[in-house]
Amino acid sequence: MGLVNCRECGRLFGTESDETLCSRCRESGYESDFKKVRDYLYANPGADIEEVSEATEVERPRIMKFLREERIEIVDEENVLLNCSRCGKSIKTGRYCASCEAEVKKELSGALDTMKKINGKFQKPAATKKTTEIYTRNIGDKK
Numbered sequence: 001m002g003l004v005n006c007r008e009c010g011r012l013f014g015t016e017s018d019e020t021l022c023s024r025c026r027e028s029g030y031e032s033d034f035k036k037v038r039d040y041l042y043a044n045p046g047a048d049i050e051e052v053s054e055a056t057e058v059e060r061p062r063i064m065k066f067l068r069e070e071r072i073e074i075v076d077e078e079n080v081l082l083n084c085s086r087c088g089k090s091i092k093t094g095r096y097c098a099s100c101e102a103e104v105k106k107e108l109s110g111a112l113d114t115m116k117k118i119n120g121k122f123q124k125p126a127a128t129k130k131t132t133e134i135y136t137r138n139i140g141d142k143k
């Protein structure tokens with residue numbers, strides 16, 4: 001038996017199988033909702049979120065969550081379902097549009113390089129007048 005984090009709520013729970021949802025989330029129908037949404041989209045690839053929500057009786061926020069997790073994709077260019085977290089362009093799945101995704105990756109590696117450079121040059125700052133003052137005051141207090 002192993003301990004895993006619930007994929008939905010993050011709660012730690014024990015499992016003997018490859019279960020990824022805690023009992024609470026399983027009971028709340030998270031997985032069966034996902035299957036309903038997925039099956040509906042499979043049968044109706046052009047469906048928008050309203051339609052999916054109505055047909056499957058799964059609430060919109062939950063469908064949005066599936067989308068954000070990139071587990072499903074709604075194929076409808078006309079519908080603004082998700083927005084790129086960076087430029088606000090409408091996207092179908094994930095967090096960023098394709099061009100921002102590339103930019104973000106570039107920025108991340110750039111930031112890492114900068115950090116490495118700073119760490120390389122990092123030196124212990126010389127004692128300032130103020131720290132010296134505090135130090136001598138503490139010594140004085142202790143007598």
Ligand SMILES: [Zn+2]
Nearest residue numbers: 006009022025
């Ligand atoms: Zn859970």
Ligand SMILES: [Zn+2]
Nearest residue numbers: 084087097100
């Ligand atoms: Zn973007």
